[in-house]
Amino acid sequence: MQEHRQTARIAVIMGVSGSGKTTIGRALARRLGWLFQEGDALHPPENVAKMKAGHPLDDEDRAPWLAAIAARIDEWRARGDAGVITCSALKRRYREIVIGDRHDVRLVYLEGSRELIGESVATRQGHFMPAGLLDSQFAALEPPGPEEHAITVPVDAPIDSIVGRIAAALTAAGHDPQRCALKG
Numbered sequence: 001m002q003e004h005r006q007t008a009r010i011a012v013i014m015g016v017s018g019s020g021k022t023t024i025g026r027a028l029a030r031r032l033g034w035l036f037q038e039g040d041a042l043h044p045p046e047n048v049a050k051m052k053a054g055h056p057l058d059d060e061d062r063a064p065w066l067a068a069i070a071a072r073i074d075e076w077r078a079r080g081d082a083g084v085i086t087c088s089a090l091k092r093r094y095r096e097i098v099i100g101d102r103h104d105v106r107l108v109y110l111e112g113s114r115e116l117i118g119e120s121v122a123t124r125q126g127h128f129m130p131a132g133l134l135d136s137q138f139a140a141l142e143p144p145g146p147e148e149h150a151i152t153v154p155v156d157a158p159i160d161s162i163v164g165r166i167a168a169a170l171t172a173a174g175h176d177p178q179r180c181a182l183k184g
Helices: 002-006 021-032 045-052 059-079 092-098 114-123 131-140 159-170
Strands: 010-014 035-037 083-086 105-111 151-154
Touching: 010 021, 010 059, 010 092, 021 035, 021 083, 021 105, 021 159, 045 059, 059 083, 059 092, 105 159, 114 131, 151 159
Parallel strands: 010 083, 010 105, 035 083, 105 151
Antiparallel strands: none
16 A cells, blocks of 8 residues: 555645645645645635634534545546645544545645644734634644555745655655556
8 A cells, every 4th residue: 555655646735724735735736747726725615704703614514625625636536637735634534535545645744833833824814714723723633643654744844845855755666756657
């Protein structure tokens, strides 16, 4: 299974709000020449309104969003495209929906302390997720276990360094990520 994960053509960038999913995901997609999808753009309008009002989403709220993310991944896979998609994916059961047994999809976990990410959220402008919901994100967070073969990257380094580490891990087997065959 690990070999399949090393030849991934799709990366799911996960982490709590403010961990840098969008910034890092966009930069990674540019570096690899892959498609990019901001997972938050796939939220139903009701979810966005709920979060803007300062209320955390529950599992029922997240269900259509996770299904939309999985559908985008499957669309890319069906076309043979490589891509990077962001998704908080805080709980293992959410990751089972968006990754499951898709062996050509690799999880990337952006790891950071509450203090570090809190500083980032406090200075962020124009995002629908208020800083007050960060504690609920950390409370819900289930970091990936070893069996998930996630690429775990601390977010306390410059973006170029973080992106470089992720790109290197995605291509660790010496495969050209744009030419490797889909598996699974």
